[in-house]
Amino acid sequence: MKSKILIVEDQFIEANNLRKVLEGAGYAVCPVARSFDEALNTLNSDLPDLVLLDIFLKGEKTGIDLAPIIKERNIPFIYLSANSDERTFRLAKQTSPYGFLVKPFREKDVLAMLDIATNLHAEHLSLAKVSKVYKSPTDLKGAGTGNFGMAGKSSGLKDITRLIQIAATAESPVLILGESGTGKELVARAIHNHSARSKKPVIIVDCAAVSPTLIESELFGHERGSFTGAVDKRIGKFEQAENGTIFLDEIGEMPLEIQSKLLRVLQEKEICPVGGKRKNVNVRIIAATNRNLEEEIAAGRFRLDLYYRLYVFPIELSPLRERKADIMPIAEHYLSVFAAANKKNITGFSDPVKKVLLGYPWPGNIRQLINLIERSVLLCDGHIINQVNLPVLKPSPVAGNAKERGIKTFADNERDHILDTLARCNWKVYGTGGAAELLNINSSTLKSRMIKLGISKQFG
Numbered sequence: 438m439k440s441k442i443l444i445v446e447d448q449f450i451e452a453n454n455l456r457k458v459l460e461g462a463g464y465a466v467c468p469v470a471r472s473f474d475e476a477l478n479t480l481n482s483d484l485p486d487l488v489l490l491d492i493f494l495k496g497e498k499t500g501i502d503l504a505p506i507i508k509e510r511n512i513p514f515i516y517l518s519a520n521s522d523e524r525t526f527r528l529a530k531q532t533s534p535y536g537f538l539v540k541p542f543r544e545k546d547v548l549a550m551l552d553i554a555t556n557l558h559a560e561h562l563s564l565a566k567v568s569k570v571y572k573s574p575t576d577l578k579g580a581g582t583g584n585f586g587m588a589g590k591s592s593g594l595k596d597i598t599r600l601i602q603i604a605a606t607a608e609s610p611v612l613i614l615g616e617s618g619t620g621k622e623l624v625a626r627a628i629h630n631h632s633a634r635s636k637k638p639v640i641i642v643d644c645a646a647v648s649p650t651l652i653e654s655e656l657f658g659h660e661r662g663s664f665t666g667a668v669d670k671r672i673g674k675f676e677q678a679e680n681g682t683i684f685l686d687e688i689g690e691m692p693l694e695i696q697s698k699l700l701r702v703l704q705e706k707e708i709c710p711v712g713g714k715r716k717n718v719n720v721r722i723i724a725a726t727n728r729n730l731e732e733e734i735a736a737g738r739f740r741l742d743l744y745y746r747l748y749v750f751p752i753e754l755s756p757l758r759e760r761k762a763d764i765m766p767i768a769e770h771y772l773s774v775f776a777a778a779n780k781k782n783i784t785g786f787s788d789p790v791k792k793v794l795l796g797y798p799w800p801g802n803i804r805q806l807i808n809l810i811e812r813s814v815l816l817c818d819g820h821i822i823n824q825v826n827l828p829v830l831k832p833s834p835v836a837g838n839a840k841e842r843g844i845k846t847f848a849d850n851e852r853d854h855i856l857d858t859l860a861r862c863n864w865k866v867y868g869t870g871g872a873a874e875l876l877n878i879n880s881s882t883l884k885s886r887m888i889k890l891g892i893s894k895q896f897g
């Protein structure tokens with residue numbers, strides 16, 4: 438028996454259409470509530486399993502006012518919204534909805550969203566009941582199984598593995614958020630590898646690495662002669678990913694014009710190669726970014742409607758400094774990997790080194806930790822790692838505001854470090870002897886950090 442849904446919506450026609458869709462799919466539907474008060478009455482008398490909640494209602498109070506009451510009763514809810522402004526959207530997001538449906542809705546999006554929310558809610562309930570579901574991190578060596586190759590024992594990581602499991606069973610777009618090096622690509626691959634599409638390709642596109650003039654043809658392909666230099670026909674990444682998954686990394690860097698084309702792929706499931714004809718594609722989209730997309734929307738650099746479409750199933754990865762419980766399991770995992778690869782018998786870390794690892798803020802997140810472990814294994818002569826070389830960060834004084842104390846933020850530190858490295862290699866970013874090589878990061882990652890931190894040559 439399917440769940441009972443409460444629709445809170447002041448527009449009669451929209452509410453009625455939704456009701457028909459839901460009833461047609463076998464859901465029971467409570468009488469439609471058009472205002473905050475009507476919704477409250479229903480919540481008090483006829484407990485629904487899920488609420489579809491419009492943001493603007495009849496009367497003064499909004500759906501955002503109602504959200505905490507619904508949440509208190511442990512009922513999942515999904516916002517129904519037209520294109521709201523950034524502030525409204527941010528306020529709505531803070532109430533932890535299970536998703537957003539953007540008007541006008543398509544029937545299949547509504548039903549997919551309901552399935553996702555129902556599954557997510559069931560998962561949250563079972564997470565709350567079952568205190569120890571996960572294997573210990575030591576079971577991870579050789580990895581892959583229950584934890585998707587992710588070492589760690591923080592509660593955040595447990596939530597992430599749950600979300601991966603759910604996302605793998607669904608078809609909806611996924612948006613992975615997190616700083617550079619937090620594991621976004623790993624999560625995207627895990628979702629694909631455990632999905633029904635796993636036998637088909639997963640195609641990775643780093644939107645920051647493709648020049649804005651070429652990205653359209655890179656994604657959608659082009660016909661021969663469609664522009665100067667198009668000497669041959671090219672099959673785009675979407676077509677290459679047919680029946681599989683496309684991972685759009687650094688989607689925050691995507692030019693606005695291409696964002697609207699991507700929106701069409703999400704809505705219509707069709708692409709249009711440059712100079713060619715429209716064609717249908719069957720590709721699951723997973724996107725990731727280390728940017729704050731809400732800021733990008735506010736600055737007019739990212740489309741709100743695209744954000745809504747992608748925000749169906751968000752997965753947010755915390756920076757490593759906020760999940761300290763993962764530091765040692767990850768360090769130990771890579772210690773055994775690199776020790777085996779280098780045929781060294783290194784069994785662990787000294788206590789002072791553990792202290793250093795746990796106390797460091799890891800601006801480069803897991804990638805920085807892995808690089809450090811690799812270097813330390815190579816340099817280690819004994820059976821224990823008793824020394825690590827980390828960039829020294831200034832100790833933080835106890836009182837006063839950071840600026841007054843002359844303390845640099847992470848961003849300031851990172852900017853200075855990148856500028857320093859660029860100056861040393863004469864502003865060469867790519868290739869041998871370039872800054873990316875010296876910093877031991879992907880050149881595309883460096884490029885996106887430079888954009889984010891506002892670094893361009895005039896700063897040198």
Ligand SMILES: Nc1ncnc2c1ncn2[C@@H]1O[C@H](COP(=O)(O)OP(=O)(O)OP(=O)(O)O)[C@@H](O)[C@H]1O
Pocket residue numbers: 586587588589615616617618619620621622623624686727767770803804807882
């Ligand atoms: N929990 C984990 N356990 C072990 N390894 C991990 C874990 N999370 C991430 N990694 C590893 O950390 C490295 C960085 O991860 P990944 O490339 O997925 O990060 P990212 O967020 O996509 O980075 P960027 O934004 O710079 O592209 C990879 O080698 C990945 O395999």
